[in-house]
Amino acid sequence: MTSLRAIAICVAVAVLALSAGYATHVLLADGTVATGISDADDVEALWKSELPDVHGVRTSVAHWRGSVLVVNFWATWCTPCREEMPSFVTLQSELAGKGVQFIGIAADQADKVDRFAKELGINYPLLVGGMDVLDLSAKLGNRISALPFTVILDRQGRIAHRQLGILKPEKLKSVIAKLS
Amino acid sequence: MLDRCIFIAASFLVATSVLAEDLLDPSVAFRTAARLVKPGLIEVRYDTAPGYYLYRDRLEFRIEPAGATLGKPQLPPGKVKEDEFFGKSVIYRNRTVVRIPVSSAPAGQPLTLIADLQGCADLGVCYPPVRRTLPLAAAPGTQ
Numbered sequence: 211m212t213s214l215r216a217i218a219i220c221v222a223v224a225v226l227a228l229s230a231g232y233a234t235h236v237l238l239a240d241g242t243v244a245t246g247i248s249d250a251d252d253v254e255a256l257w258k259s260e261l262p263d264v265h266g267v268r269t270s271v272a273h274w275r276g277s278v279l280v281v282n283f284w285a286t287w288c289t290p291c292r293e294e295m296p297s298f299v300t301l302q303s304e305l306a307g308k309g310v311q312f313i314g315i316a317a318d319q320a321d322k323v324d325r326f327a328k329e330l331g332i333n334y335p336l337l338v339g340g341m342d343v344l345d346l347s348a349k350l351g352n353r354i355s356a357l358p359f360t361v362i363l364d365r366q367g368r369i370a371h372r373q374l375g376i377l378k379p380e381k382l383k384s385v386i387a388k389l390s
Numbered sequence: 391m392l393d394r395c396i397f398i399a400a401s402f403l404v405a406t407s408v409l410a411e412d413l414l415d416p417s418v419a420f421r422t423a424a425r426l427v428k429p430g431l432i433e434v435r436y437d438t439a440p441g442y443y444l445y446r447d448r449l450e451f452r453i454e455p456a457g458a459t460l461g462k463p464q465l466p467p468g469k470v471k472e473d474e475f476f477g478k479s480v481i482y483r484n485r486t487v488v489r490i491p492v493s494s495a496p497a498g499q500p501l502t503l504i505a506d507l508q509g510c511a512d513l514g515v516c517y518p519p520v521r522r523t524l525p526l527a528a529a530p531g532t533q
Contacts, residue, residue, distance in 0.1 A: 287448070287508060288516040292475040317518060344518060354413055356515035374413070375514040 252349035253369055256281065256361070259346060261315065261337035264324040269337060275367050277311040278389045280382070283347045283359040285318045286326045291358040294376045295330060301379060302334045309365070310386055317343045317357065364389045414439055416509075416517045424503045424524040429494065432460075432503060432526060436486040441512045443471075446480040448508040448519065453492055455499050461491030501526040 260270045271281075282298060284291035295314070302312045312334035316323045320338045327336055339346070344355040351372045352359040362371040362385050371385045413419075421437040434451070438444055446468050453460045465488055468480040495501050503524045510516035 285516075285518070287519070289473050289476055289510065290514045290516060341518060354415055354517070356413060356511070356517050358515070 255349040264320045279363040280312045281361045286322045288357040297379045422522045432490045434488045443481040444509040450506040452504040454502045457496040459493045464489045
């Protein structure tokens with residue numbers, strides 16, 4: 211009996227351990243880097259932000275409040291950022307009619323951002339903030355100030371999803387589907 | 391037997407938890423140290439954590455105080471990384487040592503190396519450029 215109980219406990223602990231491992235594996239295989247993110251949620255800092263575009267024209271992020279907003283923090287020196295942006299261009303076209311708006315916030319120099327935007331045919335607004343935008347991303351949960359970092363906000367202006375690392379189109383669509 | 395089972399299961403848990411280890415702070419991912427190995431020669435050592443890498447072209451150096459000057463950094467070959475957007479880049483992993491000739495500072499003032507670097511993690515994130523300020527300890531027999 212004692213031996214049976216021991217085996218039962220052993221199996222239960224092993225299942226728990228493997229489940230934890232499997233969950234972790236799924237996170238990583240999905241391309242989601244769940245770590246490096248804190249639960250910082252100072253979303254008002256974002257709504258109060260006013261940043262210049264590549265021509266120096268300042269725009270308030272609050273201008274887009276009421277849309278499902280995909281805010282992508284990126285930089286031209288960040289390879290994975292450049293890798294994921296073509297899919298944002300496609301999705302912006304695809305989802306514009308559903309009240310979904312992408313914006314890019316670059317921790318970079320305006321001339322570099324402008325060159326890259328033209329090269330890639332970026333079809334959504336790009337704001338430029340230099341390195342200080344990383345502080346803003348930290349307020350939204352980007353604990354280690356790495357890029358790319360993307361936040362999806364619902365129509366009420368609340369954070370619905372945070373992503374450190376590449377945000378795959380399937381994941382993005384599934385989050386947006388729940389908010390539209 | 392119970393003890394052994396729990397030990398094995400716990401080992402599974404520990405092993406799988408390692409996968410979820412936090413992305414490192416850049417100060418840990420890209421440890422940097424510098425010293426004067428002999429008068430007129432600086433050695434900069436980068437100890438890059440496994441799964442992280444530095445871009446060779448984004449290593450930059452400056453020396454303080456004004457009056458001291460740096461020679462051309464002797465950068466090791468590194469490995470070529472192909473990228474669809476960036477083309478070919480040379481990257482460094484693990485330990486990398488860069489040697490830089492330096493002229494002595496006026497009036498024997500202590501030297502400080504300013505080293506800029508930028509790197510990424512294989513998990514698919516990049517860190518912003520980082521600046522390290524590294525006071526240089528004098529080589530034995532020097533002031």
